[in-house]
Amino acid sequence: MTNKIAIALGLFILLIFALDYLVIGADIHIFLGRKLGDLIEYMAFWR
Secondary structure, three states: OOHHHHHHHHHHHHHHHHHHHHHHOOOHHHHHHHHHHHHHHHHHHHO
16 A cells, blocks of 8 residues: 555545534544454453
8 A cells, every 4th residue: 555545545434524523413532442442342252
């Protein structure tokens, strides 16, 4: 992955979070944080 692709991907993710917070107000970052915690716990089980 080049630096340009990484920066564009990072900006896209930030844009999605900003739009969610400003327009929808659905707090998707909380949902994704909880799902990430579940994924980490699941992966630790299989370790």
